[in-house]
Amino acid sequence: MSDVSIVGVGLSRFGRQPGVTGREMAVQAIHAALDDAGIGWPDVQVAFGGSDGSGLADTLVSDLGLTGIPFTNVKNGCATGGSALVSAVNAIRSGAADIALAVGFDKHPRGAFDPRAEDWGLPAGYGEAGLMVTTQFFAIKIARYMEQHGITDPTLAKVAAKAYRNGALNPNAWRREAMAEELIASADMVNDPLTRYMFCSPGEGGAAVVLASEAASTRLGGAPVKVLAVSTRTRGFGSFEVFAPSVQGAGEPSSVSSDASRAAFEAAGVGPDDIDVAQLQDTESGAEVMHLAECGFVAHGEQEKWIAEGLTEIGGRLPVNTDGGCIANGEPIGASGLRQVHEVVTQLRGAAGARQVAGAPRLGFTHVYGAPGISACTVLGV
Template sequence: MTQGVSIIGTGLSAFGRQPGVTGRQMAVTAIAAALADAGLTWPDVQVAFGGSDSSGLADTLVAELGFTGIPFTNVKNGCATGGSALFAAVNAVRSGAADVALAVGFDKHPRGAFDPTPGEWGLSDGYGEAGLMVTTQFFGAKINRYMRLHGISATTLAKIAEKAYHNGSLNPNAWRREPMTIEQIATAPMVNDPLTRFMFCSPGEGGAAIIVANESTVRRLGARAVRLRAITHRTRRFGSFEVFSPSVQGTGEPTSVSADAAAAAFEQAGIGPDDIDVAQLQDTESGAEIMHMAECGFCAHGDQEAMIAAGVTEIGGRLPVNTDGGCLANGEPIGASGLRQVHEIVTQLRGSAGARQVPGTPRNGFTHVYGAPGISACTVLSVG
């Protein structure tokens, strides 16, 4: 179990297109909100970690925040950037190097699909010339195989997106705040079979920040702390089926970095998937949420069809998933997404989620982020 580390402050900027607002400004907005939530000021932060894919270096934010001289390390780990920054911040507190640490993620992506360069991922130019750097092709291929193996229907893909846009309509920070029907989603133009336009998230804009502290600081501040029971971070093993590594090697099923990270998180936390009251799962597209439900241990492969039909993952269901609308409704500002997930779970466990609040008294939450070319970070959070 992760001993003695709690989240004491969270903050977000708005997500979605924000003309005239830079990614750096979104980061500063999120940090200011997190500091206010924690009852702290910038000089109270003793170490920071942060990252962005396309909006600059996080350490340079000190120009706006204040020149306090603290260590500030840049993190870049694909869609797992935010989760990786938090992993580093937590370990700084666990080690005794700091009493208070910050993790921040932010991005402002242009319109259109991501355009990664093969060489930056250790791949030959031929890989890109064959069109394999287009991530939507990977997502389509992976969910197509999964649907055939486990009996998942195209209707279920549309239901995932319908839930996301409904939840986004209840979230004042979300980008996509208009509900959509299953028919609208299912009949939208096809991008990569079987995924239509509205089953994908879009590269977006936003910032998110999390402040963590040790037990003595929590007691001193009397903060509304959420205990970080576990945080894990894994890279892919041989045989994985990942972005920019889309092949099945050997004779068995592909390994899963998400399954590795989630299993390690539950072992560290001392509780299991059945104990989780609300979860955030990476949903770069509808199929990802479905696959990650099983990979993170919340069901057996193939059980998702019946679970989703029964409303299990709705806000009022037994296991609410992506209550803030996930990446589908918020977009994917790469640096911010993992920390947005943690912000949402903290908000839910505090009972402060307003119209999207999970009923009852949720006590345990889980987050999972997945990034190219096979990186995953997970947390288990608790109150009470």
């Protein structure tokens, strides 16, 4: 079974782009990734990709070139990009290809996501009662968590302020202006305890990754980053998830993020303490707080101290969401997981410019979480 490396990464710009379709953003990201790898589209032997609502990824061949390669559409909520990456990695490991591509993209309208209950295995009345509004779930979950573990409101504002500061250093980010904690905390309340500036917004963008076998990576040279592990998991019994009507069973709810991250660390043969830079899903600032513990980086309740001491800042012990995360970049569902991979690859290459983590980071971690309870994680290394 071949080792797999990332040999090229590419992004479109994130944020509102009038007149530019989601497919066009995907093509921009793919061309950037191909250029980064030093190859052309005809060199790609297999591709996987998807979006939540901006079209079928396989139709991108009309713009990229009709080379006849197998191109599989992937649609897996917020784990779409991660699932495309898993598929590309497995294609190389199986010997089906030496060079593979994963791409994710989306272009969402303004406002909150408005899913249909029937598409998520729920009765129509669930949506008619307003229970498909994601902001309510995120607020309920973090409010419960804060009560259990002694997390205070100022911590939520600190997480969001960090995201905006980091986004200001990222030329591809949507939100590129720092914002004071006081402004974030005093903004309009969306769902208590989360204010409007603590949430990401449905956004626009594309991200692509080129992967290669050990032999192809050696041939191409460049600055490869090894895929040490990649995992996806769905929710288990007892979970408390987006659109879940209740907590199932007795005791503390299980966590799909814990399941996926544990599998990734075990496959990579490393632990959370070994990671030098991390990307954690931050649909809102409470999610980053919870995912710090669910992915094994801190004990539940320790986040308050870590964040107050700046340990998750770019210059801290575990830099988290160095590109601004979803809060600064927005959430184009198909692209977010691969945007995270792009950022970690950039950090491990030492090419992140003003937001570069010091000390030549060697190991990075990415994590996405989404409805109705799915998570994808990677461990990357140089």
